Amino acid sequence: MGIGSPRSAFAGLRRGFVAIALFSAVVNILMLAGPLYMLQVYDRVLTSHSVPTLVALSVLLAGLYVVMGTLDAIRSRALVKIGHSIDLTAAPSVFARVLREPLSKNPDPASRRALSDLDQIRQFFSGAGLAALFDLPWIPIYLAIVYLIHPVLGLVATGGALVLVAIATFTNHRARRLAAAASAAGAERAALAEAARRNADVIAGLGMEGALGARFAALNDRFLGASARASEVVGTAGVVTKVCRLALQSAVLGTGAYLAIDGAVTGGAMIAAAIIMARGLQPIETVVQHWRSLLSARAAYRNLKDELTGTSVPEPMQLPPPARALRVDRVTVLAPESRTPLVLDASLSVSAGSIVGVIGASGSGKSTVARTLVGAWTPVRGRVMLDCAPLDQWPRADLARHIGYLPQDVELFDASVAENIARMEASPDAEAVIAAARSAGIHERVLSLPEGYQTRIGECGSILSAGQRQRLALARALYRDPFLVVLDEPNANLDAEGEAALVAALEAVRRRGGIAVVIAHRPGAVRVADQIAIMEAGRIARFGAREEILGARAARPGGRRAAKAASLAVANDATDVKAAEERA
Template identity: 40%
Template sequence: MRKSPFGLPELRKARRSGAWLLLATFVFSVFVNLLMLTGPLFMLQVYDRVLGSRSEETLLALFILVVILFTLMAFLDFARGRVLARFGARFQSLLDGRVFNAVLKRALFPRDRSEPASGLRDLETLRTLFTSNVMTALFDIPWTPMFIGAIFLFHPWMGWLATFGSATLILITLVNNWLTNAKTLEAQASSLRAQGLAEQVRRSAEVVRAQGMASSVAARWLTLRDTALGQSIKSSDWTGLFSSFSKSSTLLLQSSMLALGAYLVLQGELTAGAMIASSILLGRALAPVQQALGQWAMVQRARGAWTALSELLRSTPEDPDFHRLPTPEANISFAGVTVIPQGARAPVLRGISFYMGAGEALGVIGKSASGKTTLAKTLLGLTKIAAGEVRFGGATLDQYSPDALGAYIGYLPQEVVLFTGSIGENIARMSTEPDQEKVIEAAKRANVHEMILSLPQGYNTLIQGEDGQLSGGQKQRIGLARALYGDPVLLLLDEPNSALDADGSAALNRAVRDFKAANRGVIIMTHRPSAISECDRLLIIENGKIKAEGPRDEVLGAMVSNVHEIRKPIKKVEPQ
């Protein structure tokens, strides 16, 4: 079976792209670890040569040399830290866009919409590990045998003691990983569930407060939080146990090394300088192991982040390269389309077939949960088609990139979401370089220009997400302006007049007329027949199937009792 190029291979490729930085870190580490011998050698010379000869000149010369070498070591150690920081930044920058798009794509799946978007946080966790002291410890650990080998040069007994102590600490690290990894991952998962619920409650604070749900959701959140805290404490207890045991074992080992060295000095088999130098070398040999063990929780979090990020990228592959197609005509065709949303057992749309030509307005009527919104999302390419095909301008939807499809289709959803930014930026679809003239033009066509000008800062009025400073009708009209921004050839409106007043509905109808006059198309999803007064044709959906389809008046006459009220035109609003 051919392996997917997404997921783990992408992470490895991003890591390999900075291999030259890791190579530079390795080179710096070679010299840093060699310079680490400065201290033991200085001690050896002081005890065995300077004190014996009582030469102040020799002491001064050695001290000046030590200052120079330690200064060079500090510079090289700083340099490798900066190189690792750039390796981590490079790794993150290569994956930032990919992970962001994967998180956005994953949110389209109903099953994953309620889960917290941890992908970007996982990427940040990996970058933090790559720039932490753990990475420098990993580059230093391979030098542990060199320091132990230097101890062997002084005396085999001391070398074997150092070998036994280092092996013990490494064994402690491995056992720690084996016993605490699962507990750490469980604690992380529980914490993410608690964060997800808290974010949902925060976004729905008004509903929670208005419906008296605060105590209930707080109790649920506290239950999840307590579970996460309990699991975190268990994991921390185990890690702390091993860390404390490791620290005590290191101190005992260093004392044992001094005791053994003193015994050998008394036996005349070792000099006092070699005894002190061996103790320093042992401390240096054990330092990276201790450092890694002390930050083992970070390593485990990074391992979990690596696994989660790999799964996220594997399950949400990149979009293929799209051939840029010319601007399509506003004709839509559904041919035997069946849609089964992810996780659903039965189709929401069953064998939908219809055609809408350019210059027409099609009204799609149906009760709530009849399949109207799913039909809209299918046209927008947001749901996968189980059978059949949808064509826009003669080309199937999968031939358009998501950005191109979004530019050609002006979409007004049922619930308008405004993003943190100015009103003008929201109308311009959060473009970093909005076209001010097109922003104003879209606002006028949505009959919201005067309302925006009445705000303290006009189009520059800052919106802090869902802060509630705008009414539902104002949001919907700004959403309509956003749908009209640019040069869409099709207008797709899902319950467009649910929060509009008479002026807003009139502006909506005027926009529909303008689109038809420009040989463009309009599709209106609604369960209110009164919203389709400007439609030429109607399509009635019931339980995911087409119940009736044809010219508006014929369908209304056959299906609706208050035909005359629906046909009554809404008073027009003159363009501003």
């Protein structure tokens, strides 16, 4: 499994954790060096007044501390690298999930924050909370050593440990719900802010700033309230845990002093027991202080678990480039999060070298057909095939090279003109980029830009006019001469020059043996089509040669007026449709 495979994200995690556990074992054993040094100083050096013994013990202790510090630093760096490795391996799959989510039949809102969840997991690996979790199993061993010094001291330490565990359990119970509420409110707040940013012009034009500002303020208040309460719970628990641990250390010292007065333990043993107990219980304090990050990382892992540990779907075998036909076989399509069919039992068959016009009223299912033809939406029944091969049998990257798509709502990226035309390829083919721009009739306009094809066009192509954005998106659809070109309302923002370039581009697709599907609201937009499909209420009501379809429309009762207008529109430029209807 290569980089980006979901299962590979955690494939080596167990081996890494075993190594971290071994480092933690050595570090925790070396942590006993300090208490044992104190024990030897009090019980041996002070009684014997031996300076050489003191020097030898001190040198040994210094060496052990150097080793311990080195291993602890290595452990921390290893955890950071594991976190980065998970991010590096899983990020492509997570990003693919983010792209798939809007197209899913059952969208998961959690997918919208998948990348931030991955960041949360990586940050948790970089923090002190995870390292403390590896130290927790050593608490019984530290307590056992205290028991060996004296059972009474062991009982005091055990009682204190139970108190700290109770505090941690309470913190988990309270903070988990508050953290979940804060996360949900934060996701809603971020979604509203992103929607407002995308529609800033509409908001400004319609004076919606106040209404949306009030809604954002309410969500923000809910988020801050839940977040503050969660922080208060974790912060208070951390303070209480710290105070309890310090008090317990003093209690062990006091109890040890009483036992030393009785002669049950030595002074060195008393101090060593207090230090060992404090060190043994410190991981609980650290975990409580980092409890919120632990909860966040756990929630993020659960959200991404299926993606990170799921089985990879085998990539379909590479197929020869399509060259013969497009076939739609009884296709039924539902919109995401909907059970109502937008397209029902649609069928058509188109040979290479054809231009097909799909016309119909608004809401008849035309754009749904476009999305289905390019594989953006998957039919719930039926198949779309290129050269008898269903779209899902093509490797997605290969299929994308054979399809060009101009959506009704043009979206461009904040990148250069060349990168947008080349579909954001890392190394665009300059000749293919220029050829596509010429086909769309935008080459000269691009050359007039400050940096030509390297000019950044801003978010959504902000430096271009609506017509220029439309033609740039048309060039993107025509890049590398795809076999199937699907254009949804391609002349929506075009002037006469743009219309001429569009017609020339469609003729070029026909001449080179491709297939062009033009979605349009009016017949005039498909005047160069060989075949026409008429959509009515989600069905392809009629499909055939242009002359036959127009004749059928004329033959219907009450259809002569519409047919005459359509014929005039086909004969004239699309901009003259209204005049044609008036003349009819």
